[in-house]
Amino acid sequence: MADTGLLFDQSDWSFDLLRRTHDAIEAVALQDLELEIYPNQIEIISAEQMLDAYSAIGMPLMYGHWSFGKHFIHHERHYSAGHSALAYEIVINSNPCVSYCLEENTMPMQALVMAHAAFGHNHFFRNNHLFRQWTDAENILDYLAYARAYIRRCEDQHGPAEVERILDAAHALMSCGVFRHRRPPAPTPREQEERARRREAEREREVHYIWSGLDRAQPGSEAESQMQERKREMHLPEENLLYFLERFSPVLQNWQREVLAITRHIAQYFYPQRQTKIMNEGCATFVHYHIMHRLHETGRIGDGAMLEVLANHTNVLTQPAFDAPHFSGLNPYAIGFAMMRDIQRICTDPTGEDREWFPYVAGCGDWRGVLKDAWSAYRDESFIQQFLSPRVIRDLRLFALTDDENQNWYRVSAIHDAAGYHRVRDTLQRANDPALNEPVIQVADVDLLGDRVLHLEHRMFDGVPLDDGNRRKTLEHCRRLWGYDVRLTSQRET
């Protein structure tokens, strides 16, 4: 195969062209950028199939639930009304790394998409410590297949309505169904189906142990000490509500506990993605930008194709100003890419300011090493804290705004000037800290002797309350799973 000359000179793609282009991209990715990736599996799908993939949170297989139908209808409507274009690709954190490319993409777009997803995202999934530590790329597809089969079996045995009731409740608690601070128990791959069955008996014993034989008529101190013993077993406070309910709910049947376990594992699988939006998209965008430019410089991609690539690249990076009519928050692609490009600049062509802010990396020249280290060791929050440079703050003209409920105005607390850089950076870091921007709710206590009330505690930061309607409805779901009353109190933190 020729290693020079244009890879393609037309806009229609074919599998031969895809293969050739892929190989050229791979050469740059592995030899120039020295990425470490999972083996790739690139699948070409139609627009309808892309819509299908959307609705099941991007996964190739998923159990059935009405909410996925709702999302499908939603996307379909937007798409067919022309409000939104389809994503060019969807990529799945699995080994092999599966990426879906839309058949309607032109050849230059397929090249861009492969560089972006099959190499950028792929490298990030494989190397970022959050993904390595909290997700199981080897087994996720097997696990989803198991989950789907299990839920279907439950529907056959217990009726779809019963299963839907449990899934509705479990979905409501999914955001409180992750381990944030300690390692989750290993997810269940296919062969663990057997183990799961054995575990059911164990589960029953566990619940039994917690709940039975507490004699209220006993002299107070003895029952008290037994109760304390059991509470220790529960490891309170527990941050993972689904895990707690799965283990200790006095009313759930075994299959219902397994359904909770399934939703909990899926929530855990997606948890790193929520914490690395900026980095993940930034990494993929940086990688495709670098690769496409390298291919263009070496004459493998024509000017016309490059223009198309750049036009799409620029679209993705659009960051409307805060007062623009279509502003919808910070664009993770824009800020991620800007920061990573700036790291490259700081490493190779630093200014005095950079040397002051980033003494360890400024001028070191090894931008590949610095970036790869960042991609593997940080999440959005820490990445911003470490690498958001004054230059990026100036370029994006970022400013910080304070919103106090007692005042009927917002106050500009910092802008892109020497006095404000630190404040802007710290504010953005806090805005990306999941412990601060998502409610932290944990199981605080259980009344074992009395009326079995489950006490949840909401740790309220900066006085930000829970949305009341959602709170009420979610608590109803909680009660359904717990079988008895559930109370939620908000605890002000400073």
Added chain:
Amino acid sequence: MTHFIDRRANPKDRSLGNRRRFIKRVREAVKAAVDRSVKARAIADVDQGDAVAVSAGDIHEPSFRNARQGGHREYVLPGNRALRTGDRIDKPPPGGGGAAGREGSMSGEAEDDFVFTLSREEFLDLFFEDLELPDLVKRSLKRIESTHPHRAGFSVTGPPANLSVTRTMRKAIGRRIALQRPGLRAVADLAARIEDLERNAPRNDATRRELDRLRQELERMRLRQRRVPYLDPVDLRYRHFDLRPDPTANAVMFCLMDVSASMGEREKDLAKRFFVLLHLFLKRSYERVELVFIRHTHLARAVDEETFFHSAESGGTVVSTALEEMQRIIRETYSPADWNIYAAQASDGENFSGDSEKCGTILRDELMRHCQYFAYVEIMAPEEAAIIRSPETGTELWRTYLSVAEAWPNFAQKRIARPADIYPVFRELFARETGHG
């Protein structure tokens, strides 16, 4: 090693199951929308999808979330042009949803109504539900057009089951002849001759030369046999089938309705469902179905659908006028030789005294000869239906029609008070149709 997989041929409707679950969840709202649109639509348009709005509350997926307002918050926003540290920006009035308030609401959905489109299938399912149609009927009504495969020559591609062995072999023979593939017999003969020579001929130079020549010839023939295969993929022929629509013809459907003051909204709605169902039956069987609407008080008039259902008229009730009008239209436009004629009549049973017998005569002696099927429904109030149980008793018109039904098996009459009563009117008609098909 990277794998490329072409998934485009995979089934598309992976989400169909979830879509069904969703529609089941919002049943009530969807049902109401279907009823509304059956009322609002033209008869011929009923079997199409429709947009349905569901209130967002029913399908809300709750979770613990931070409220949009309250507490102390800090945001970082892009695109500052003129702001300086310490500047104040007035908050928008409550409920206005200011720029900063949107922060973090990327995943939050708007609380608007959720609008989506029902497919034709789903729409008909819900429409049929009230009518309590048996499944077989539902399936058959939902089918758009019936087709049958007809032989249509041969093609070079097809499923293995359709392989035409004779055709394929004929092609193979032609190719083998054209490419001069030596036959089995010729090869065997030559081999026999060589063997014969080897065994019986005197061993001299001439024989050796002859043997060499023959052996070379045999070698050449065997080589050629290997090069020109006995059966080649290019020989394959498959029986080809065309899907042709079943022979169908034209039908005209007469909708007759009493529009005197005694027919209220409820009665008209029931009548409309009755007409829609007949129309669906006919559309299944005929390529083209024309609709004629005749409404009557003491005068009958052919009108368009809009007027038929929606404009009010006052006057007495003389049913025979409608039948006469129908006769006239058949005479002028729809020759029974070319058209299959169906009629559906809806009325509350009231008729001008003495006119019923005239109706009976028209039907018995003339109209029924031309009609494939004539269905009469008498729409009554539910409380009436509870009292009048016996099919023999009833209004003058009802009793007259009973005698018509005796003489003509393709005349059906039925009292309906609820949508579920409509289908039995068609039961016989349908049984006859499936008997054919």
